[in-house]
Amino acid sequence: METITGTAAGVPFTALPPTGAADGPAPLIVTWHMLDAPRTDAAFAAALPMARVPAWRVHLGMPMCGARMVDGRVDAVIELIRKDPLMAFLAPFVYQAADEFPAALAALRDQLPVDDEPVGVLGGSLGGAVALEVLTTGQVPIKAVALVNPAARIRSAVEVIEAGFGQAYPWTAESRRAADELDYVARVAGGVRAQPPVLLVSGELDHPTFRTDATDLVTALREQYTHPDTVELATVPGLPHPLAEEPGLEPTPQLPSAEAVDEILTQWFLQRLTAGRGRPAR
DSSP states (O other), X not given: OOOEEEEETTEEEEEEOOSSOOSSSBOEEEEEOOSSSSXXXXXXXXXXXXXXXXXXXXXXXXXXXXXXXXXXXXXXXXXXXXXXXXXXXXXXXXXXXXXXXXXXXXXXXXXXXXXXXXXXXXXXXXXXXXXXXHHHHTOSOEEEEEEEXXXXXXXXXXXXXXXXXXXXXOOOHHHHHHHHHTBHHHHHHTOOSOOOOEEEEEEEESOHHHHHHHHHHXXXXXXXXXXXXXXXXXEEEEEESOSSOXXXXXXXXXXXXXXXXXXXXXXXXXXXXXTTTXXXXX
């Protein structure tokens, strides 16, 4: 499979073309990777290639990751986490990645033979929060949304960092407001602008709070959707939070757990991206 790398409006990407001969411009799926392994666009593309989906799969690099790492190391990101996990790391990364998306999408459409239909989006972990930010703000028309072990409530991500660093987070009025804004369960419960199909893939061994948040997000979406059955939850036995082995910076062979996720995503996107071609997303 040919891999194309480049930048789109300053955002690095790894793109995988549709398999076989294309009959005109192909659909587009855009992804945002995890900050756990795999933590770069190239590594995420190897973990979840979705090779049988007849669409361009373009994996965008998150801020300060992959080609945007400082000195090719993760040290600068670790420093931000130590400085303030929420206000210096989680929130700025989500907002920057979401803010970059419209211009990056326009640049991708100039560079690649993709169609002008609404796009599919996929996010893992903190990249899932980016996909949810894009969905809830309605920045661009979305055809379908897939989430893998998403950070649906940023407070849960802060708790995971607290546990990992062994240090309690010093909450302030400002950081509580930021956490409220990045609580996508509450955002969805307050109403949704668009109702594209949603698939949430939750690992059986993911962080317990993330598992609870996943269930709550699916419930909130179904309560808002005119067609609740278009919101699906898939649990993957034996899947922890990461999709690859550490350090997760370079492409590596698929783990069995990632292969299971890849198959679920492949089957789902095959159905969603081929349905209603030429009609706007519901």
